[in-house]
Amino acid sequence: ALGNTVVCVDQNEDKISQLHEGKVPIYEPGLKGLIQDNVEQGRLTFTTDTASAVEGAEIVILAVGTPSLPGGEANLSYIEGAAREVADAMNGYKVIVTKSTVPVGTNDRIHSLIASRTSYSFGVASVPEFLREGSAVADTLQPDRIVIGASDPHVAAVLCTLHEPLTTNILTTDIRSAEMIKYASNAFLATKISFINEIANICEKVGADVTRVAHGMGLDQRIGSSFLSAGIGYGGSCFPKDTQALIQIAGNVDYEFKLLKSVVEVNQGQRFNVLRKLEEALGDLEGATIGIWGLAFKPNTDDVRDAPALDIMQSLLEAGAQIRAYDPVATANFRRLLDSSEVTWADSAREAAEGCDALCLLTEWEEFGEVGLGELNELMKYPIMIDGRNVYSEEQIRQSAFAYYSVGRPQMNNMDMVRQRSVMNP
Numbered sequence: 001a002l003g004n005t006v007v008c009v010d011q012n013e014d015k016i017s018q019l020h021e022g023k024v025p026i027y028e029p030g031l032k033g034l035i036q037d038n039v040e041q042g043r044l045t046f047t048t049d050t051a052s053a054v055e056g057a058e059i060v061i062l063a064v065g066t067p068s069l070p071g072g073e074a075n076l077s078y079i080e081g082a083a084r085e086v087a088d089a090m091n092g093y094k095v096i097v098t099k100s101t102v103p104v105g106t107n108d109r110i111h112s113l114i115a116s117r118t119s120y121s122f123g124v125a126s127v128p129e130f131l132r133e134g135s136a137v138a139d140t141l142q143p144d145r146i147v148i149g150a151s152d153p154h155v156a157a158v159l160c161t162l163h164e165p166l167t168t169n170i171l172t173t174d175i176r177s178a179e180m181i182k183y184a185s186n187a188f189l190a191t192k193i194s195f196i197n198e199i200a201n202i203c204e205k206v207g208a209d210v211t212r213v214a215h216g217m218g219l220d221q222r223i224g225s226s227f228l229s230a231g232i233g234y235g236g237s238c239f240p241k242d243t244q245a246l247i248q249i250a251g252n253v254d255y256e257f258k259l260l261k262s263v264v265e266v267n268q269g270q271r272f273n274v275l276r277k278l279e280e281a282l283g284d285l286e287g288a289t290i291g292i293w294g295l296a297f298k299p300n301t302d303d304v305r306d307a308p309a310l311d312i313m314q315s316l317l318e319a320g321a322q323i324r325a326y327d328p329v330a331t332a333n334f335r336r337l338l339d340s341s342e343v344t345w346a347d348s349a350r351e352a353a354e355g356c357d358a359l360c361l362l363t364e365w366e367e368f369g370e371v372g373l374g375e376l377n378e379l380m381k382y383p384i385m386i387d388g389r390n391v392y393s394e395e396q397i398r399q400s401a402f403a404y405y406s407v408g409r410p411q412m413n414n415m416d417m418v419r420q421r422s423v424m425n426p
């Protein structure tokens with residue numbers, strides 16, 4: 001029957017050998033157990049040999065990377081390479097599915113590319129992926145919807161059968177619309193984030209509280225409450241590249257996507273508000289010791305692609321600051337992108353805070369909440385917190401000695417306390 005066994009192929013030998021040893025190459029909650037169960041049941045195997053995997057398959061799913069090229073356009077070399085390998089291994093009819101996020105028209109190109117290399121018949125479909133990192137397992141097993149873009153009704157039927165155990169919410173549509181649904185969804189979510197971040201920036205100036213504003217807006221079902229958390233902007237492997245790619249897709253047909261260009265611009269600026277707030281609190285950052293809590297672009301992942309922490313730490317180093325940084329799982333990945341003798345890589349949240357002039361919370365890992373503000377105050381040189389994720393409540397801050405800068409909420413600036421401390425600990 002369809003979908004009974006799965007063979008995962010990657011050309012990265014290290015990833016495949018880790019998987020053979022029962023290790024999972026990324027940090028993703030719940031993934032290890034899910035893989036283990038399916039390996040034990042004989043449903044899941046791993047290989048670097050594309051040809052053998054394709055030969056035994058009725059459905060082939062392409063999920064290779066589509067990173068940005070320098071101009072923002074999606075790099076299609078991996079998907080084209082994979083399609084070529086699949087074509088060359090064809091030994092009968094197969095359904096070939098693109099799950100990677102690809103520009104509109106790519107599946108048609110894949111169709112021609114494969115047809116030019118094989119005489120076996122095959123079907124092509126676009127089935128975009130909507131999972132989030134950090135909650136990938138639940139998002140996969142209980143998706144909001146499955147989108148199947150196919151021109152051949154047989155292909156659509158095969159893929160509906162494959163996905164029916166996951167949800168009844170299956171939309172079948174044409175290939176180009178399916179491809180566009182993926183980009184439009186990510187662009188819309190990114191727009192929500194930049195929108196609320198701009199509202200937050202205005203709230204700071206007019207004395208309103210963006211968390212209350214977002215709550216009040218979200219009660220309107222037409223708006224919805226999700227993706228209205230103001231912060232330091234979106235990062236990660238998807239929104240930054242997919243917004244750029246959609247701007248390019250539009251540009252290629254002579255359409256200037258003005259709104260999305262602004263969304264990207266707002267997002268780029270948002271992370272640097274952390275630096276402005278640090279300067280407001282400390283003045284010159286030369287020689288200051290700054291603590292960083294959180295390096296991953298969001299909690300529950302070790303992914304640091306386009307993480308706001310990269311730009312923020314880069315700017316702090318340029319300003320001559322010393323950094324003490326901690327992340328529960330992402331430090332090793334982060335150090336491959338940014339390392340410096342001016343950074344102390346701490347092994348715990350407490351260790352990162354020790355002796356700091358100010359602490360910046362950049363990723364809302366749950367464990368940060370376990371360090372009490374009283375204890376934090378004792379560990380730090382000055383009780384100054386730049387909370388990039390609005391983690392602390394007004395009450396918690398009021399009961400603490402902290403000068404507290406958050407995003408889009410009234411600044412709780414117990415600078416008197418801070419000054420007293422600075423007299424005590426010159």
Ligand SMILES: NC(=O)c1ccc[n+]([C@@H]2O[C@H](COP(=O)([O-])OP(=O)(O)OC[C@H]3O[C@@H](n4cnc5c(N)ncnc54)[C@H](O)[C@@H]3O)[C@@H](O)[C@H]2O)c1
Pocket residue numbers: 009010011012015050063064065066078081082085099100101102129130131132133237238
């Ligand atoms: N990461 C996410 O949360 C997410 C969510 C939805 C959609 N997507 C989309 O899924 C795609 C993959 O994203 P990712 O983050 O997993 O990328 P990634 O770069 O982390 O992983 C891609 C993998 O493909 C392998 N690969 C490349 N060419 C290959 C080939 N010819 N044969 C076998 N393996 C090959 C690479 O070795 C790598 O391990 C992208 O298009 C992305 O936009 C990602």
Ligand SMILES: O=c1ccn([C@@H]2O[C@H](COP(=O)(O)OP(=O)(O)O[C@H]3O[C@H](CO)[C@@H](O)[C@H](O)[C@H]3O)[C@@H](O)[C@H]2O)c(=O)[nH]1
Pocket residue numbers: 101129130131132133134186189193226227228229230231232233234235236237238239242297298
């Ligand atoms: O209200 C919010 C929600 C998110 N973010 C930030 O937005 C980024 C992206 O977060 P999220 O969407 O949760 O994670 P991703 O794993 O990047 O998932 C997005 O990108 C994937 C790849 O295309 C899609 O499959 C998902 O549907 C889409 O949510 C992170 O930096 C978050 O901190 C905010 O700042 N405010």
